[in-house]
Amino acid sequence: MIGSARVRLSGWQQAAVALGSAVGALVDPRRADLIAALGETTGKLAFEKVLERMKRSQEGKAILLERPRIISANVGHAWDLPENTFGAAYAKFMGSRNFSPDDRPPVRFLDTEELAYVAMRAREVHDFWHTLFDLPANLLGESALKVIEFQQMHLPMCFMSVIGGSARFNSKQRSLFFEHYLPWALRAGMNCTDLMCIYYERHFDEDLDVVRRKWGIIPAPPLAAKV
Template sequence: MAFQGARVPLNWWQRAAVVAGSAVGAALNPARADLVAALGETTGGFAFQRMLERMERSPEGQRILAERPRVTSSAMSRAWDLPPNTFGAAYAQFMGSRNFSPDDRPPVRFLESEQLAYVATRAREVHDFWHVLFSLPTSVMGELALKALEFQQTTMPMCFLSVAGASWRLKPHQRDALFREFIPWAFKAGNSATDLMCVYYEQHLDEDLEDVRSKWGIIPAPALRKK
């Protein structure tokens, strides 16, 4: 599998500079996917290693590592033709209604091991599947709730730092709901779900959305209240 862009080796002080700069930038603007990605790569080495080890122990995870599927617009094109009750159709509606393209994800740059770089790429590319499965919007509140769930599933420091650093952007009542309602939900849902990095999502697109939620132990998020 070919990765876009060149991976960039960093010494300790360069890594520290990237961590500091991306952490501040991502807290100020959580929509900066490149900064969030850089923070994840430079702080998540141990977490990516643990994800890799879990995938190597899982039959479905082993197939993912062997075949290295990519979530790209061409690979996902058939989702737009699936029946409306299916997981794939829900994904297509989610992406299409927001004018998102799976090709817009920034490439992995700061992980030198190709195997870990693929795991990081996979984690990045299945993020939108998780939005669909857990019924979370792409608002700041929705992203932070999903980051809390991702932390429960992956232990990536970036997920914790994103919640801690960007929650200040919420209105007081939203911040209160995040910590009283959505973070407890995230830890319960993350613990209930199967290991989401070991799911070959592309092979389940034509299955009923509620069936895959049940099969994978998915607990959808509480509805976001509009105020």
């Protein structure tokens, strides 16, 4: 659960956790728990601003009131939806990569239930954004999505992830990212609606192209899957 594992930290303890998580994530970018800890210990102000935006949005307020969780028990019906729908596209993305919506680490280092939920929601909608922007879950795709996430939420962790990801690019990836994906991601992040204020689960049965147009989503250039 969101609140069961939470730990209250002093200022210096937060700084220590942030530094240790940043170093650990650079050494092993697969450590989702370290990336999550870095996001929480450096992102309180950013999450507070997201929370305020959600409170001013009709769908955002509904999300905060109902606090839906993106877990298998709640989104499993997406696998049964027609192929053209947003929900089916999400299910295809998850199934083709053998991902589970239940694999997200809990929120531990934010001190209110509301902020903890916003952080958890941001973590859980990540795969929806992969689906909507048509980005693969490889190094190039994740780095491009972090640019959009930074524009949407202004989380320092997202900026640091882009820096860390680009440092691991080979020459071909570096060229593709800076010539194609970075300009696209900057444009896509500015043009789309406030993605944290969408109650995605209510739109599963809608046509994927329709929701992309409705939310101002510009799909990624079709090169990342080849790298």
